[in-house]
Amino acid sequence: MNIIMEVQNIAKQYNAKKVLDNISFSIYSEEIVALVGKNGSGKSTLLKIIGGIEECDFGEVIKYVPTLKIGYVPEVAPSHVFFTPEEYLFHMGKISGLSKQSLQQKINDLFILFNMNEARSTRMNQLSKGMKQKIMIMQAMLEDTKLLILDEPLSGLDPRAQHDLENTLLSLKENGYSIILTCHETKLLENVVDRVLLIQGGRVLQMASEPIIQSNQLVFELPNKNSIDEFLPLIQIKQIRTLYNGNQELTVTVSKTDTDKILLAVLQSNASIKQLIPLNPKKEQFDTYF
Numbered sequence: 001m002n003i004i005m006e007v008q009n010i011a012k013q014y015n016a017k018k019v020l021d022n023i024s025f026s027i028y029s030e031e032i033v034a035l036v037g038k039n040g041s042g043k044s045t046l047l048k049i050i051g052g053i054e055e056c057d058f059g060e061v062i063k064y065v066p067t068l069k070i071g072y073v074p075e076v077a078p079s080h081v082f083f084t085p086e087e088y089l090f091h092m093g094k095i096s097g098l099s100k101q102s103l104q105q106k107i108n109d110l111f112i113l114f115n116m117n118e119a120r121s122t123r124m125n126q127l128s129k130g131m132k133q134k135i136m137i138m139q140a141m142l143e144d145t146k147l148l149i150l151d152e153p154l155s156g157l158d159p160r161a162q163h164d165l166e167n168t169l170l171s172l173k174e175n176g177y178s179i180i181l182t183c184h185e186t187k188l189l190e191n192v193v194d195r196v197l198l199i200q201g202g203r204v205l206q207m208a209s210e211p212i213i214q215s216n217q218l219v220f221e222l223p224n225k226n227s228i229d230e231f232l233p234l235i236q237i238k239q240i241r242t243l244y245n246g247n248q249e250l251t252v253t254v255s256k257t258d259t260d261k262i263l264l265a266v267l268q269s270n271a272s273i274k275q276l277i278p279l280n281p282k283k284e285q286f287d288t289y290f
């Protein structure tokens, strides 16, 4: 994964109220990043600054690829009721100055990528909210966009539509796109997000230092109830989580790269290994932090 964009020391205030205070982080290629935080914490403001819609007071957004195209999708429902999705996308593409031929090809590709071919000639006012949301994202991708900025894309969708949109986001990632989105329900993000950034007090707290943590969960049977104090110093390895059931069972979660070290430490003690479970990296990040 390569860095495609860096947000450096961004600060923003409205009417002397500091909303963003020295925010820095990177966005990598082919990853989905979620910005989470309370209402009014500055998520939308930050997305608008990254998308070039709002100016910041201080700092800069650096594109590692100068030609990087960014598509911004705000949290508003489209009201172009008399258009079909195809007409709407064509119209918006023409406004952006795209040629008729390349536009037609692009729109065809997008309908396939978004699994929306059947709805291309249906009036927009007859489409579900989830489908309208997809069309807004497709619109943002008409120019060769590589980074998508989505403000609350799952908001107001029923569980089925949310699931469908989550799958769409995953297939966009698989097709080489990067996505930064906001979401207030962290549970919804479990299946799609690689990295979570929490905005609090104008600052960003990076929830995971690496985009993906590959980890293993190891369950040990300790030789006796008192041996936890003797055992723990043996595993001076960065642990993601340690759980002791108060009896003789100890569960330790470590990164994949530290697994061999911990197994060696166990062999040097009298503990026995009961289980080794490879963990889904995305799920583990969320279980750890929420």
Ligand code: ADP
Pocket: 014, 015, 019, 037, 038, 039, 040, 041, 042, 043, 044, 045, 046
């Ligand atoms: P979030 O997306 O996390 O709910 P916002 O970025 O929308 O937060 O807003 C952060 C703060 O900035 C809020 O207090 C909001 O009232 C204020 N704010 C946002 N946009 C403007 C604006 N254009 N003018 C004045 N204040 C604004």
